[in-house]
Amino acid sequence: MMEAAMIWNEPNNKSHWDPEIDPDWRLFAQMAILAGDAIAAADPGLTRVLGGISPIDPGFIGRMKDYGVLDHVDAVAVHGFPLDWNLWQIGEWPQRIQEIRSVTSLPIWVSEVGVSSFGAEEVQRWGLERTVALLKGKAERIQWYSLYDLPRAWEATTRHREAEGSSYYRHFYMGLLREDGSPKPALQEFIRHTPEIGLVQWFHFEDPRLDDAVAWMKQLGVTHLRTGLSWADSFRPGALDWFDRQMAALEDFDVTVTFCFTPEHRGLAPHHTSAPIHPEEFAEFCARMTERYAPGSRRCPAAADGYGSRPSMPLQPSRSSSDPSQPRP
Template sequence: MIEAVMLWNEPNNKSHWDFEIDPEWTTYGTMVKLAADAIRSERHWLLRVLGGISPIDPGFIANMGRQGVLEHVDVVAVHGFPLDWNHWQIHEWPAKIEEIRVVTDRPLWITEIGVSTFGAEEVQEFGLRRSAELLRGKVERIHWYSLYDLPRAWPATTRHREAEGSSYYRHFYMGLLREDGTPKRALRLFPEYTPEFGLCQWFHFEDHRLDDAVAWLKELGVRHLRTGLSWADSFRPGAEAWFDRQMKALEPFEVTLTYCFTPEHAGVRPHHTSPPHRIEEFADFCARMTRRYA
């Protein structure tokens, strides 16, 4: 059921990795090498994916190459949202892919791509169609983000929150389904692009949407799913039972499982974006989860 594991999420985005603490990403690079080797020792066949980058920055990938990190992973990944957050236009997607291919010979996946309905649902319809026209057949994996809107009662994982203006609120409108589970216009189009298009859906701790999400994924014809297991959540009471339930529910799909989020007590700063004091603890978490679920 697990075809790949991803080592962190958007490490070149300050909302997910504090590069004020780690300005050259040397801690991140060493951590990835250690975790990737730990995963390989547990399941030698499992694909190891460098954390999907956002923004798409060939300089970051070149840095990982100079550090020897790319020798320890099997795939590099990018995230792109040109109709919401990026400073480039949607028709530039093929050029953005080529920018990364210039600096690595590793296979390239798009593990998050999406369009919000913040302005209008018709924009998401256009974005889905145009993304498919530009990208089908260009990469081995495409994961549309996301199935559900983010509930308004939950915070978005971003550093400036409401100070970002509409950029912050767009986080809550990325789903093909509204928060209450009702369909948006683009949902009816999505089966035209499956199973070539997968989905990315993050599940929060004890997420009430899990069972309904599985039913929708099956109905939409989704085969490839990207989700995550939080290192920080692993210290909550009942974490093991929740992880077991989540992963059991996702058995019908080929899963790319993302390992990320530093426990507050383990970080250089007490925050989920912080580099950990001991990178070996993250590698141990990756090995345990891989052994248990892969």
């Protein structure tokens, strides 16, 4: 079920890695090297991906190369949202990919790309069509963000939140499905490109959308999915039971698991973006999860419970809406 392990998420974005603690990313590089080696020791055949960068910055990849990080991963990844947050036009996608190819020969994954329907749902549909046309054949993996809109009762994982103005609220409209599970116009466009184009869907701790998401993805023809397992969540009561349930539910897909989020009590600062006090602890978390869920290790203990077998569903609104009380990680 787990075909790849991604080391962190957007490490050059201050909403995911604190540059005041680690201004030259030296601590991140040390942590990434340890994690890459730990994942390889747990499953030598598993693809290791350097966390998708946002913004797309060849200088950051060059820095990781100089630190030796690229010797411990098998691919690098980029994230792009030119219609929402990036300061470049959507037609520049091929140029952005080429900029990364100029500094590394590793495969390049576009592990997160999307368009918000904040302004108009028709813009999202056009943006999906245009993005796929620009990226097909230019990157080794393309994954659309995301299946579901973010519930308005939750918070987007971003540093400044409402102070970002309309930029913040765009985070809540990235889904092919609205918060209530009903489809947007872009959904029909997405179906035209599966299984070649995959999905990104973050599942929060004990996320009530999990089973409906699995049914939707099977109906849409999705075969590869990117999601996450949170190091911070691993300290919650019942965390391993939830991880088992999530991964067993996703066993019919080729899953890229993103390992990220520092537990507050294990960071140099009490925040999920902080560099850890002991980077070896993050590497150990990556190894434990790889050993538990990667095919080259041992089978997910929850698989026998049947969570991975869900019937497909028609293209219609979800049977249950998201729980607005569900906390963010």
